[in-house]
Amino acid sequence: MTTPRSLPASGETATPPVPRRVPRFLVPVAATALTAVLTAVTDLWFLPFVAGLVLGPLARGRAQAVVPVTAMAAVGGWALVLLWRAWSGEPIGGAAQVTAALAGLPPSALLIIVVTLLSALLQGLCGVWLGRSLTSLIRAVPREDRRPDLPSGPAVSQPASNAPVHRTPSSPTEQGLS
Numbered sequence: 510m511t512t513p514r515s516l517p518a519s520g521e522t523a524t525p526p527v528p529r530r531v532p533r534f535l536v537p538v539a540a541t542a543l544t545a546v547l548t549a550v551t552d553l554w555f556l557p558f559v560a561g562l563v564l565g566p567l568a569r570g571r572a573q574a575v576v577p578v579t580a581m582a583a584v585g586g587w588a589l590v591l592l593w594r595a596w597s598g599e600p601i602g603g604a605a606q607v608t609a610a611l612a613g614l615p616p617s618a619l620l621i622i623v624v625t626l627l628s629a630l631l632q633g634l635c636g637v638w639l640g641r642s643l644t645s646l647i648r649a650v651p652r653e654d655r656r657p658d659l660p661s662g663p664a665v666s667q668p669a670s671n672a673p674v675h676r677t678p679s680s681p682t683e684q685g686l687s
Contacts, residue, residue: 559636565643605622
């Protein structure tokens with residue numbers, strides 16, 4: 510079906526359609542979410558932090574893109590794992606209710622699942638913060654080739670070998686004030 514915009518005006522030719530590209534943010538989101546899914550399946554619950562730590566150095570100048578990517582990937586990765594486990598027959602809701610009861614909270618499975626996803630979000634964001642901070646710290650340390658060299662050559666006045674060296678007395682005994 511064609512729309513009025515796609516029809517050429519009288520005497521004009523139609524322009525060929527431009528192929529759509531995958532948005533740039535989808536690649537890191539997919540990679541981080543896949544990492545979160547694979548590691549959560551193997552019960553490595555701390556990996557949203559590691560994924561954020563890896564994405565943290567990318568945040569320099571692009572924090573508006575990296576932070577939401579990390580947030581979506583961490584929460585999405587854990588949500589996919591919870592959905593997969595619920596779909597495969599594991600008692601996710603029952604385990605969440607028991608966890609809520611042990612924590613002294615109302616026996617709401619939804620509350621514990623939301624807290625679980627918030628935990629993944631906080632891990633990812635803390636990882637981004639730490640990765641970005643460490644990158645800034647490493648870049649702030651001067652390297653040897655950045656340090657200015659000490660001046661040498663004819664511009665520096667050095668006493669001649671036979672010239673007397675005058676030294677100013679520094680202590681009261683050297684000044685004769687004992």
